[in-house]
Amino acid sequence: MQPRQPPMPALLLSLWLLPSLALAAAVTEPADLEYTEVPRQPAAVGLPRGILQLAARAALHFFNFRAGSPSALRVLATVQEGRAWVNPQEGCEVDLVFSTEQYNPEQEGERLGKCSARVFFKNEKPRPAVNVTCARLFDKVKRQEKDYRLYKQMKQLKTPLHSISIPDSHGHIDNSLRPLWDLAFLGSSYVMWEKTTQVLHYYLVQLSSVERLKTDDDSIDFDFTVLLHEFSTQEIIPCRIHLVWYPGKPLKVNYHCQEQQSPEEASGTMEASAMAPPEFGNF
Template sequence: MPGLRSSPPALLLLFLLAVPRGSRAGQALEPGSRSAAAAARVALQYRNCQAGSLGGLRALGQVRKATLKNIPESGHKYYLQFSTEDYRTGEDAGNCLATVLYPKKKSRPVVSIKCSHTKDQKEIQEEDNRFYQRIRHQSKPITANNIPDSYGNIEPALEPVWALAVAGSSSIMWEKSTETLGYFLAQVKSVRQWIRKDDFLEFDYTVLLHEMPTQEIISCHMRLTWLPGRPLKVKHFCASEGHGAEEGSGAESGSAAAPSAEKGASF
């Protein structure tokens, strides 16, 4: 789609309009600074979970420009320009402009993000459908542990399961992030697929998140449902959060074939 590929100038204009000017313009940050990279990563985590697309998953490339502004009564707001990579292949995936506000009150970061694309929407939809069909055509429900393994390897048959974990855990990492704490997906400790009567895919995951800079490993349970072209639905509970469950992007829908009493932790 040529229109998508011609969008960087428009994105740059939006960025120039968004960046504050004048005496209260804020502080220019080194693009390679930890705080700039962390804010850009939060913006991408938000985008990955909101997009709900396995073929469109992105990782951070390089931060090209970053500005920090202190907004009284609200918090610190980052204005960012950065490149991205395809999460699986590492190829260029386009540029993004984003703002990330870390509220003074204890709540999730507020993100606004706009990206250009090197793949058109049809390509992304085709990749999503290939992932979906690979899972649907398994001879039995998927169960697996330790993805990737201790050598960093992922079995080809489990690549769609890992991609779903990346998309789903992005919701958790975005919600938990603060200006001083960030998260990476370290490993899928366990995953179990539930057979449903509708077309949605449903999984229970236990994922391990690497908290930075504390180096702590946080264990989270995640219930995820997905159908290409529909929003990704995530509910999660992390071990460090006490006994209150947190809901991610959307509630569960549809009916599972297995009785609810057999479906592990309830939310």
């Protein structure tokens, strides 16, 4: 990975505001950036600290779900540039460019190129609206082969699945259980995107139970419970997720979390259950 650049000083937002104008902030290295309101503009709404990283993670959660490929999951590496606008009546819109890494323990830290995204948060409501494009990740045939190998591993699992802890108490994930974890991460990506707000984001910490369901076809169909770490409240949120997956077909997800917010209060337009499109163009 590239060495981190030293943090830049706080960026002073010095735009004059009228009630009909939005507050804008441009950044080039957001890793440790702070946002400061101009004192003589008390009506302005300040940008939350870390808004660019939060927007990038929301965009990647959405990207991973839409891609529907557990062998091609991405995680955030570095936010490279971004621009954010805040309108007190409308919410926060973020345009940004960021790099990603492959979510794979055997290739940890491998850079996968850039993504660009526009993310809109409707004030502090969940489910930001996302438009994201990433550079091509894998050769399509190789990705499909990896997904099918993972699918066969899932079909051959003999471990009792009703009660399980992944990772274990030492943070270890057995290789035989890696397919379960990757699918849980894939399904949780949808949940984490839907629950993200302008001030809250989520991280998958544990898969705590799995129940495999019988199907009339060859798809992987199971209910599982995950624990999500909610930042910045530091609460652990249990979520029950139902996932249906088959390589090359749309991913189907629905879920229920404790203290779940109602869909009509969300920023975006998708419902609390979803199906990915058959093919995602960025692959």
